[in-house]
Amino acid sequence: MVLITLEFGGGLDAITSAKAKTVACDVPAKTVGELIRWIRRHQVRERHEFFASGDGVLRPGVLVLVNEVDWELEGKMEYVLREGDTIAFISTLHGG
Amino acid sequence: MVCDRCRGGKAQIQRLRDRHRLCKACFFAEFEREVHETIVHHDLFQVGERIAIAISGGKDSVVLAHVLKELNERHQYGLELVLLAIDEGIHGYRDASLAAVKRNSSALGLPLVSLSYDELYDGWTMDRVVSQIGRTNNCTFCGVFRRQALERGARHIRANKLATGHNADDMAETVFLNLVRGDSARLRHSADVMTGALANGGTSPDETVHWLPRVKPLLYMYEKEIVMYAYWKRLDYFATECVYAPNAFRAFARDLVKELEALRPRAIIDTLTAAQALSRHADGVSAVGTVTAVKQCARCGYVSSQVICKACILLEHLRRGTGKEATHRHATRSVFSASDQTSCTESCAADQCKCP
Numbered sequence: 012m013v014l015i016t017l018e019f020g021g022g023l024d025a026i027t028s029a030k031a032k033t034v035a036c037d038v039p040a041k042t043v044g045e046l047i048r049w050i051r052r053h054q055v056r057e058r059h060e061f062f063a064s065g066d067g068v069l070r071p072g073v074l075v076l077v078n079e080v081d082w083e084l085e086g087k088m089e090y091v092l093r094e095g096d097t098i099a100f101i102s103t104l105h106g107g
Numbered sequence: 108m109v110c111d112r113c114r115g116g117k118a119q120i121q122r123l124r125d126r127h128r129l130c131k132a133c134f135f136a137e138f139e140r141e142v143h144e145t146i147v148h149h150d151l152f153q154v155g156e157r158i159a160i161a162i163s164g165g166k167d168s169v170v171l172a173h174v175l176k177e178l179n180e181r182h183q184y185g186l187e188l189v190l191l192a193i194d195e196g197i198h199g200y201r202d203a204s205l206a207a208v209k210r211n212s213s214a215l216g217l218p219l220v221s222l223s224y225d226e227l228y229d230g231w232t233m234d235r236v237v238s239q240i241g242r243t244n245n246c247t248f249c250g251v252f253r254r255q256a257l258e259r260g261a262r263h264i265r266a267n268k269l270a271t272g273h274n275a276d277d278m279a280e281t282v283f284l285n286l287v288r289g290d291s292a293r294l295r296h297s298a299d300v301m302t303g304a305l306a307n308g309g310t311s312p313d314e315t316v317h318w319l320p321r322v323k324p325l326l327y328m329y330e331k332e333i334v335m336y337a338y339w340k341r342l343d344y345f346a347t348e349c350v351y352a353p354n355a356f357r358a359f360a361r362d363l364v365k366e367l368e369a370l371r372p373r374a375i376i377d378t379l380t381a382a383q384a385l386s387r388h389a390d391g392v393s394a395v396g397t398v399t400a401v402k403q404c405a406r407c408g409y410v411s412s413q414v415i416c417k418a419c420i421l422l423e424h425l426r427r428g429t430g431k432e433a434t435h436r437h438a439t440r441s442v443f444s445a446s447d448q449t450s451c452t453e454s455c456a457a458d459q460c461k462c463p
Contacts, residue, residue, distance in 0.1 A: 071365035
């Protein structure tokens with residue numbers, strides 16, 4: 012287990028059970044890829060496809076930041092989680 | 108990993124246009140410079156103009172207002188900026204986003220003017236429209252009404268132009284939608300950076316009937332980067348889906364755009380470029396300025412591309428309780444007599460609805 016902070020932005024907080032923008036939790040995941048599957052199962056409560064598909068592919072248009080850095084620069088799904096990390100998920104899929 | 112631009116800061120974002128890895132400060136600088144280049148290259152504004160910024164409280168319009176204010180001061184455009192908000196009357200959605208609009212108005216120190224469907228359309232708020240027609244096709248009503256409402260609002264405040272926050276992803280979606288609907292008239296103008304203006308980029312002072320020029324300064328900016336700009340600048344935007352979304356067709360186009368973007372980001376800009384080339388071929392002029400034949404609506408007197416404007420047709424259907432039929436292809440025939448008719452040959456109807 013690793014203790015990290017999750018951040019949900021762009022309306023994603025509304026589909027999680029906590030309904031909060033920031034959630035601190037112990038997660039049984041080693042990588043961001045595993046984290047996405049875990050969040051889909053344990054944090055997202057409705058409209059799961061809005062976050063990720065059933066096989067754990069993040070919905071295109073949802074941005075990920077690893078400690079404020081674009082996950083494109085951090086190995087995306089392969090990024091290995093460390094204690095104290097902040098992982099932000101921000102949807103761009105809403106009206107503007 | 109260090110920033111590709113300043114070689115000093117920590118790289119925090121990978122740009123979609125060139126894969127450059129930038130620090131936050133360089134990202135802000137590049138983003139603002141690119142919007143400025145769009146404005147200068149396409150000659151979007153003239154010194155002394157009053158610009159109505161269409162603002163919904165969502166990410167795009169909030170970023171647009173923020174960046175325009177910044178650039179206007181930095182590069183001395185000499186513009187007078189006014190925020191223009193439309194209240195569609197959607198309880199639990201627009202009322203909350205209008206609160207964000209008001210906060211932005213105070214934070215930016217820009218005046219705000221609001222108009223509502225309730226006052227403009229004889230009490231037909233979107234909540235009331237949906238209570239008659241249900242949740243299918245309601246975006247058509249909202250888009251047609253919004254287009255006219257923005258036009259009316261901008262003229263009311265005597266603005267020279269209306270600026271909207273459409274981004275590259277939005278416009279690529281619209282290009283695809285017009286393509287698969289077979290709507291060639293709209294397709295060829297669907298990625299124009301300025302519409303409603305005369306070909307020389309100005310508006311004719313002696314021509315009383317014309318659409319107010321509309322400009323899209325964020326046209327070449329990717330949605331991802333608009334969201335990152337708003338997020339890192341801690342801008343106060345409202346990020347909830349419209350309660351009446353989604354229109355399945357647009358939702359599909361939206362997913363298509365995002366998937367193409369993941370494979371090859373350039374595909375989005377290339378889509379816009381293709382549509383702009385059609386615009387040039389069609390008019391023999393630059394894609395920047397397009398002229399649409401317009402007249403005045405025989406019912407409400409407002410600018411229209413048909414004898415009776417689309418908003419009046421939709422309103423008449425609502426009054427008669429036949430709103431569900433109003434979006435059918437030949438709905439006009441069933442509601443007005445043949446003498447009022449004309450075929451629609453130009454891009455007459457809806458604003459691009461941006462609901463997902």
